[in-house]
Amino acid sequence: MTLEEEYLDISFLKENGFVRKKCPKCGKYFWTAGDREICGDPPCGSYTFIDNSPFTRSFELSEMREFYLKFFEERNHARIGRYPVVARWRDDIYLTIASIADFQPFVTSGVAPPPANPLTISQPCIRLDDLESVGKTGRHLTLFEMMAHHAFNYPGKEIYWKNETVAYCTELLEKLGVKKEEIVYKEEPWAGGGNAGPCLEAIVRGLELATLVFMNLEASEDGDIVLKGERYRKMRNYIVDTGYGLERFVWMSKGSATVYDAIFDEVIDKIYTFSGMRELKNRDVRKLVAESTRLFGVGLPGDRIHAELAEKFEMDEKEVGEIIEAISKVYALADHTRCVLFMLGDGLVPSNAGAGYLARLMIKRCLRIAEELQLNAEIFDLIELHGKKLGVDFEISMEVIKEILELEKDRFRSTIEKGIKFVERIVEKKKRIGKEDLIEFYDSHGLPAELVAKIAREKGAEVESVDIYAELAKRHSRAEKEKKEIIKLQKSYPKTEKLYYENPKLFEFSAKVLGFENGYVILDRSAFYPESGGQESDVGYLLANGEKFRVSKVIDIDGVVLHRVEGLKEISGEVKGIIDEERRLRHMRHHSATHLLLYTLQKIYGKHIWQAGAKKEAEKARLDVTHYKKISEEEVRRIEEIVNKEVFANKPIQWFWMDRIEAEKKFGFRLYQGGVPPGREIRIVRVGDDVQACGGTHCSSTGEIGMIKILSVDSIQDGVIRFEFAVAEAALEAIAKMESLLKESSKILRVEPKVLPRTVERFFEEWKEQRKEIERLKEELSKLRGETLLRNAEEFNSVKVVVDVLDVDMKELLKLGEFLAKRGAVGCLMAKGEGKVFVVAFASGNYDAREIIKEVGSYAKGSGGGRKEIAQGALAVLPSREEVLGIVFEYLARKKG
Incomplete structure (x- = not known):
């Protein structure tokens, strides 16, 4: 059956008065029971529901969600709870991007059964692809709830398919008050994640409310169906994959100017009250915003929108632009803070890599926007307000979320303070800052693009006008799979x-x-x-x-x-x-200890602790966990004490196989601390009170593990803490090694081990004092050396010229160069380094050190750069003092002439 035949096969549409037409504007087919000739999907039409809702009543989020779920429950769908926005059951993506993502890859591929069939869910999803559009268009969100109903069909066991799906959608909309004649079903084939199928978009008064996907194709190189440039073949199973936008339904029910006004009213009001936007709050700008949303909907660019608004409302175009930009920031902050709440609430720890990168990206945007709006409140205040209104139970407490945000705010401020001078230095060398430069500034130094652009423009550099945040999110949205050794077997073998x-x-x-x-x-x-x-x-x-x-x-x-x-x-x-029995037993102890230590850390610090990596060897083991701050020595001792109590309690360690879906229902996604195992059945390991999906070898009780000794605790990157530890014999070996080092140190210092800390501290203080004295003497020596060079300076046209080769390092060369430049001298100092020659040029008055170093570099196969007063570089060969003196004299003569 061709794609066109797939659509024509939906008898419900024809039987209920829907006619298939071709839109003269976009050229795509749509179904309508009315007399319309265009599809009405912007830009082929515009929003006509603002101040003109087709619904019989308005809904809040919780009311609309319940209305939807109950509707499908009454039609024999099992209601299931939401999944986390952090996709712990996936090894390819970090965030839950759609309701179908809850069931990929194992349910959709037929490996595992669904948790219910058919089912209905309202799944919070995060998509950062349109990050820069949020707040501006009136409709884009970073976090949205995808209400959905799914049916998983198998050969010989069909639940329902296209006709029933379209019938449900039509009935739901009619129940809300939408006339059948106002519903448009637009044909838009869908493809994504290796699957595809025909799809209908349900549009009412210009707004797409639902997407009905009939997933029946899978990617295949030799497939006979071509869709969006890719080849597909028919799937054995076929799936109803729908998505109804909760926030859009609420927006349509209220007919608000924007989706943000419909769902964030209390948060928006708080932002207005506690920001530099108080005056704007009192102005009647609703009609202006509503018209802006309509124009964005039909695809007009921002500058055109501002011009049209200025003309329609008889306002100055610049004023219109300022108002729309300010309101867009208010909307964006309201949206972003809700997104951050779900990220942190579901257990993400901000970091500079992995899923934590996306959390930090969103937090930084919130902090930046709050600063631009002069918000006299913490972003946590907005997040807390979202939490109260939503009434959602999160894994992570508000106290922990608040602490994380405070630490992130401090880090952000510190980054900005350190980064400003760094940006200024870089910008001095570059005449143009492009998209990749802005991305590099953010990824490597944590500096927002807006700040970099502002500094660059102030320094006279050209800056590419581009939004980088959606690009950053896109680059960091997919998990990198661990590279494994690939061995292709020549023959087929049964499983071992x-x-x-x-x-x-x-x-x-x-x-x-x-x-x-x-x-x-x-x-x-x-x-x-x-x-x-x-x-x-x-x-x-x-x-x-x-x-x-x-x-x-x-x-x-x-x-x-x-x-x-x-x-x-x-x-x-x-x-x-x-x-090797001894090695196996050590691995077993270290593996069981890893589970026990992870459980202990979660018990002490909370459920934001997730395994970020682990290694179990014979001599020691390591465990990397997500955590937002450093762990003190006192805390390490407490962790050690608690984890060893679990060992001494001699709790049983059990392992058994379970159906994947049943295991997820019983134990949740915390099962997947060590990754997501494949297959319909997964092996469960229970170590004391800790339960994980695990394929490793383990002891039969915690008592068999033996004593656990934590060897070191380090922060290996922002948001990730590494524990190295040893158990049983390996722990005794590690302790013996420590004792040996302690005794050796005591012997060297000729003191008893018990007074070693005090002795080392005394030696350290004495060393610091001696270091200060050495630095002071170095300063005096440098000053004397500089004065000697100045006394022996040559004169050229009343300018003191200093050129010499010294036996010092680059740091000392720079210090001398600064000293001589401040005293009006011009010249060049050199010193031999490893495989190269260090060179420093200095100048005063109208002379330029950068020009001098360029000429010396040209002569001696080198290069360099710096400021007008002082420049540094490296040469391939060491020229004589007389040769460089001649170069400087020639330079001075040219400048004088």
Whole structure:
């Protein structure tokens, strides 16, 4: 069936008076039960619902959500709760971008069943693609709720398909008061995430309210269906994927000037009250804003909109622009603060990488806009107001959210203070600042594009007028998958029977050889654990044909376990496997301890603690977690005490297999601390009170772990803390090593270990004093050296000229150059470095050090730059004093002439 036939196949439309027409403006097909000739989807039409709602009543967000969910519950759909906006069950995206994302990839691919079928949900989603449009267009949001109903159809078991979906949509709209003649279903094929299908957009009075996707195609290189330049083939299963915009339904019900006025009224009022916008609040600008929204809807550019508004309302165009820009910032701040609430509330910790990058991006935008609006309130006040109005239960408390925001505000201010001078220095060298420069300033130095642009323009540089934030969000929106060793097997093998799951303390086994490829042996069964989930692989031996071969590495390729065997060319028949018992036991203890430590950290600090990485070795283990501030020594001791109490409690450690959906229902997405395992069934490991999806080997009780010793705690990046620790024998070895270092240090300093801290502190204070004295003497020596150079200066046209080669470092050269320039001298100092020659030029009056260093560099194969008074660089060869003196004299003569 072609795409056109897919649409023509919807008998409900024809049976209910809908006619298929082609829009003369956009050339696309649409269905209408009225007499319209154009589709009405902007820019083919405009918003006609503002101050003219087709609904019989107005709704608040909670009322509209409940109306929708109840409507579908009454039609045999199971209501399910929302998923977090942080997509913990996905390894390809950071944020939940649509309701269907809740069920990708395992449900949509047919690997796992849906939590209910059919189902209805109202899913908060975050999309930052149109970040720069938020606040300006009247309709764009960063966070929105996608109300949806889904049906998952399988061969021989169809729930419902196109006719029922369109019928539900029509009935819902009519129940809200929309006449059938006002509903437009526009044909717009959908594609995304490797799937595609026909789609109808439900439009009422110019506003798209719902999208009805009939997902029945999957990407395939040899597919016979071409859609948007990609090839697809029919899917075995087919899915009803709908999206109804909650905020848009509320907007239409109220007929407000913008979607922001419809849903953020209290927050907007607070921003007006506590900002430099108080006067604007008292002006009647509603009609101006409503007309601006309508014009944005039909696709007019900003400057055209301002001109049309000025003409229509008989106002100055500049004044119109200022009003619209100011109001847009109010709307954007109202929107962004709600987005930040969901991000932090669902457990994101701001960082400079990963999902935390997006949280920090949004927080910085909030802080910047608040500053521009002269907001006399904290952004937390707005977030708290959102929270009270929404009535949503978040994992993270408001107290923690407030603390995170305070720390982010301090970081942002510090970044700005340090960054201004840095930007000024860079801008002096560049005549033009482009898009990539602005992105580099933000990504590498945390500096907002607006600040960089302002400084650059003040310095006379040209700045590309471009919005970078949507681009930044786009570049950081997808998770980078871990690169794994790719081994292509020449033959097909059955999945290996994994004996290490049946008995993690099985250290000897027999097996049959199935194959030998690229130095790897494939067995029918194995007790060797392959590297996975941060746990190193087992090592040991294979006994075959009376010989002993070392197994140095074990990996898993799609369920087939491969054993790297040293010195073996080929093998067949029966073999005996022997695992390194001590290494396996250490791995088990470290893995179980990792779970226990993570649980302890969550118990102490809260549910924003998520595993950000882990490594389990024989000697030690490491655990990286998301956390917004450094951890003190006192806290480390407390963590150690609590985690060891869990060890000594000797709680049972259990592992079992569960249906994925049932496990998610029972334990939530905190299961996926260590990543998302594939398959319909997942292995669950319960260590004490901690429950995770995990494929590692573990002890049978916490008591088997042994003592846990935290070796170090470091902040490896903003928002991520690394714990290194050792357990049992490895902990004793680490403690013994520490004691040895302590005794060695005491021996060197000739003191008892108990007074070592006091002695080291005394030595440190003495060292600091001596360092100060050395620096003071260096200053005096530098001054004397400078005065000597000045006394021995040459004279040229009444100008003191100093040129010399010195045995000092670049820091001292610069200091001397500054000294000589302040005393009216002109010249050049050089010093030999490793593989190059350091050079500093200095000048005063009308002379320019940059010009001098350029000429010296040209002569001696070097380059440099700096300020008019002093410049620095490097030369490939060391010229003589006389050669450089001649260059300086020639320069002075030219300038004088």
